[in-house]
Amino acid sequence: MTKVILLKNKTVPNDPYEQNFISNEFQPVFVPLIKHFHLPEEALQLFKDEKYLNKLKYIIITSQRTVECLNESIMPRLSSHQKEILKQKTIYTVGPATSAFLENSGFQHVKGGVKVGNGSLLADLILNSHENEDVDHFLFLVGEIRRDIIPKKLNGHGYKVNEVVTYSTKYLDDNIGTFVANFKSAGDIVEEHEQTWVVFFSPQGTEKIIEFLKDNSSYRLASIGPTTEQYLLDKGLTPHVVSEKPEPSSLLNAINGYMKSL
The missing domain is CATH 3.40.50.10090 (Rossmann fold)
Incomplete structure (x- = not known):
């Protein structure tokens, strides 16, 4: 099952991103960056x-x-x-x-x-x-x-x-630690189509995560929209997909479309 690390706070009581990814056989993991x-x-x-x-x-x-x-x-x-x-x-x-x-x-x-x-x-x-x-x-x-x-x-x-x-x-002090722990728990993934996805929803609190990703290649990168995409490009990271709209179904379609093209 492909892991998707969502760089956001989980919406309560129900998070539509979690529901959409689970129903499509992904493993969503939330990494809160801010409080x-x-x-x-x-x-x-x-x-x-x-x-x-x-x-x-x-x-x-x-x-x-x-x-x-x-x-x-x-x-x-x-x-x-x-x-x-x-x-x-x-x-x-x-x-x-x-x-x-x-x-x-x-x-x-x-x-x-x-x-x-x-x-x-x-x-x-x-x-x-x-x-x-x-x-x-x-x-x-x-x-x-x-x-x-x-x-x-x-x-x-x-x-x-x-x-x-x-x-x-307020930025959470150890968001990089939480991210790295979840990133590494994906294991040494060999199959390209099973690589962990990292989804950026906002620039806020992502600086250390971006630096970590620059030194690692075993992941796929998704942006929730063009503003965040431009931020990532400015920081030297190119998203593999950009969601057409800032919503779960569009993000899921973008990721599925990319994976089917492999």
Whole structure:
């Protein structure tokens, strides 16, 4: 059974990557690189202000970590009425996984998702959807570490974006040790089609792993998308496959397609 090392935190209670790979006879292994800490207070203060909440029209969420913060640290502290109002808001998001997470969490008007795979495309969708509309502001729930593509694009077209941090990120000290242990446990694989796959989901926390991989050749490399692919190329690693979309089925199809070509 081919091992797939997923450089990400396992989503709870169910991780779609784990489910997809197991059902297709792969052995998925999660190697967390970072730990997230919820920072709910600023967003909570806004959502408890019903005057603000009623005025708010649009929220942008691009991270599953933000959805986790909403579910675990914000929603339980809101009144039933406040929760109902919040779940009626239009939410713009990136990728099918975060979109599905939001919908499963009870948000009823989720846009973007499967149609857009990165922040630039999401910003374009927002601009096209609200052309000539008088929007007071977009509320962008973010992590402490984030890119500024969406705010820059929207600001450039005259829209105000209020960024509110909902979680912080800390690199795990021994992620390289955990990775090497899982990498080496694959054994001395001889058959090319059985080589261990290493999947990069983000540049965060990967520096030491990249250096390790440069000195080893018995693996296949996958990137979840073009941004991470470019990061790997800049670091001197060329992915064997790049997922067409940041979702489990696309990643699995890319890996299966490559393996069938051997």
